[in-house]
Amino acid sequence: MRPLHPVLAEVTARIDERSRGLRGAYLQRVDAMRQRPPASQRLGCANVAHAFAAMPGDERLKVVAERAPNLGVVTAYNDMLSAHRPYEGFPALIRQAAHAAGATVQVAGGVPAMCDGVTQGQPGMELSLFSRDTIAMGTAIALSHDVFDGALLLGICDKIVPGLLIGALHFGHLPCVFVPAGPMSSGLSNEAKAKVREQAAQGLVGRAELLAAEQAAYHGEGTCTFYGTANSNQMLLEAMGLHVPGAAFIHPHAPLREALTREAVDTVLALAARGGCIGHQVDARCIVNAMVALLATGGSTNHLIHWVAVARAAGHLIDWSDFSALSAVVPLLARVYPNGAADVNQFQAAGGPAFVIRELLQAGLMHPDVHTVVGEGLAAYGTVPGLGAQAEVVRAPVAAESGDAQVLRPASEPFSATGGLQLLTGNLGRAVIKVSAVPADRHVIEAPARVFDSQEALQAAFQAGELTGDFVAVVRFQGPQANGMPELHKLTPPLAVLQGRGQRVALVTDGRMSGASGKVSAAIHVWPEALTGGPLAKVQDGDLIRLDAEAGTLQALVPQAVWDARTPARRTHALAEDAAHGWGRELFAGMRQQVLTAEEGACTWVPRSPLG
Numbered sequence: 001m002r003p004l005h006p007v008l009a010e011v012t013a014r015i016d017e018r019s020r021g022l023r024g025a026y027l028q029r030v031d032a033m034r035q036r037p038p039a040s041q042r043l044g045c046a047n048v049a050h051a052f053a054a055m056p057g058d059e060r061l062k063v064v065a066e067r068a069p070n071l072g073v074v075t076a077y078n079d080m081l082s083a084h085r086p087y088e089g090f091p092a093l094i095r096q097a098a099h100a101a102g103a104t105v106q107v108a109g110g111v112p113a114m115c116d117g118v119t120q121g122q123p124g125m126e127l128s129l130f131s132r133d134t135i136a137m138g139t140a141i142a143l144s145h146d147v148f149d150g151a152l153l154l155g156i157c158d159k160i161v162p163g164l165l166i167g168a169l170h171f172g173h174l175p176c177v178f179v180p181a182g183p184m185s186s187g188l189s190n191e192a193k194a195k196v197r198e199q200a201a202q203g204l205v206g207r208a209e210l211l212a213a214e215q216a217a218y219h220g221e222g223t224c225t226f227y228g229t230a231n232s233n234q235m236l237l238e239a240m241g242l243h244v245p246g247a248a249f250i251h252p253h254a255p256l257r258e259a260l261t262r263e264a265v266d267t268v269l270a271l272a273a274r275g276g277c278i279g280h281q282v283d284a285r286c287i288v289n290a291m292v293a294l295l296a297t298g299g300s301t302n303h304l305i306h307w308v309a310v311a312r313a314a315g316h317l318i319d320w321s322d323f324s325a326l327s328a329v330v331p332l333l334a335r336v337y338p339n340g341a342a343d344v345n346q347f348q349a350a351g352g353p354a355f356v357i358r359e360l361l362q363a364g365l366m367h368p369d370v371h372t373v374v375g376e377g378l379a380a381y382g383t384v385p386g387l388g389a390q391a392e393v394v395r396a397p398v399a400a401e402s403g404d405a406q407v408l409r410p411a412s413e414p415f416s417a418t419g420g421l422q423l424l425t426g427n428l429g430r431a432v433i434k435v436s437a438v439p440a441d442r443h444v445i446e447a448p449a450r451v452f453d454s455q456e457a458l459q460a461a462f463q464a465g466e467l468t469g470d471f472v473a474v475v476r477f478q479g480p481q482a483n484g485m486p487e488l489h490k491l492t493p494p495l496a497v498l499q500g501r502g503q504r505v506a507l508v509t510d511g512r513m514s515g516a517s518g519k520v521s522a523a524i525h526v527w528p529e530a531l532t533g534g535p536l537a538k539v540q541d542g543d544l545i546r547l548d549a550e551a552g553t554l555q556a557l558v559p560q561a562v563w564d565a566r567t568p569a570r571r572t573h574a575l576a577e578d579a580a581h582g583w584g585r586e587l588f589a590g591m592r593q594q595v596l597t598a599e600e601g602a603c604t605w606v607p608r609s610p611l612g
Ligand SMILES: O=C(O)[C@H](O)[C@@H](O)[C@H](O)[C@H](O)COP(=O)(O)O
Pocket: 115, 116, 117, 118, 120, 158, 227, 228, 229, 230, 300, 302, 487, 489, 513, 514, 515, 516
């Protein structure tokens, strides 16, 4: 194993340095909570009676008189996400496993979970980003009953894992284990699905054909099989040691899935017995390992927002310059759609997270000496699980070679020498771009601006055949304060059609894209956002815009005096009203008011700093 790469050491050290005060105060609170007596001794009699009133008598005795460990489950089960549908039966299985181990279990609470696939391109998507901190608050409400010796967190998709993690980190004294449910089996490939979408965008196929293709792609229980935000969450939880090793990408109804869930119960009980807790586990090295895992796999751009917020919840301050510094030395080891043709099942079959982690550890590109839920050291996550003779989980080291060199590469011969995510700076603000999914000849785009104040306006211009020649689509007023920073993934098919016709196109927006977005050059998460007078509000149709992912720049090539003389545009009253009403958007007005910038994690619970 090579020594730790100096850039990892340097980035980790600077995170520790800038976070010293925040992290120190956080750990003080964690340790004070850890020193208290067990729940049934520290709460008042009425509290204890209420907490365990509904438990069967023998269990009540165990937890109150015999001080058996009591586990809290926070579940994001619902029928809306194919990924979360399998969770319906998990609590019963977890209860069974806990009883077998002499412990008790209570479902501490449920949290909401939005399916970004259902809301993509719909008004509901404007609640999506804020659902993350709503889930964090729901997790806190569940755990605030304060009668737990450990927690099991059931969640997979986009905002749900970050939300559960942010919430649980505010109970950093607890040992916590995430319990995944696994991916859907492979259906129509993501590339074939995208092709039908582009045909539909051109009117070449009708709704019946498009629906048939979509339903052939999304056809059963489990997480969608592209490498979007949900599956990036799974990869990062493995890299943080917050799953039992190799739990991420096993099908929900595989026999091994049940064994892994049972193992998670034993694991959190053993962690509690050792005095482990999530607050100490998620240290700066753990956060850097997650950042590296994201970069090495071309993971979702949403994690450039969410993991800043997750880090903040544990008292760490990270920013896009940290990601950018790591991206310069972390090789791209995986090509999974949208960064390639394969899906997450093929990624798992080729070696999966275990292969990536083993390769990065060998190359000195991950911290090896970290806390995990199964013990000290990340090497345990370079193994793959299987089912033993007694239906128990057995593990073996992941294969030395990749099972498919088109999907997974060793660190010695990566797909590219740098990670797939790039910071952009310039007179249009700070932004990020995922280059790993963009053809190399589209990494630099210089073309006239076409300015839109909504995604619908761009779609209408496309349908009217107005988007001719080369252009940079500036879609603004999509920031967190404006309308909740929705994903604009519905713009991928029209822009991909135009790119396919040979037009050189790019997107620049203060909004987000989906983790499933890919082949069109997109500078996203631009801040300061247009609503607050940020530079995008000054861009006018015809301005020459240069997006240069190689140089890391995003510029309006407008004479300085002209630029300075411009007054930032304001969105229409109709757009402002639309962003504030309907679909419950009124309920999130407070979050739109106090949300921080994308680079500060779009946190809604942290006071805004004067710079923000
Ligand atoms: O960030 C993400 O990964 C996306 O939000 C993803 O969760 C969402 O479901 C996609 O939009 C679905 O992809 P399609 O819209 O292409 O089906």
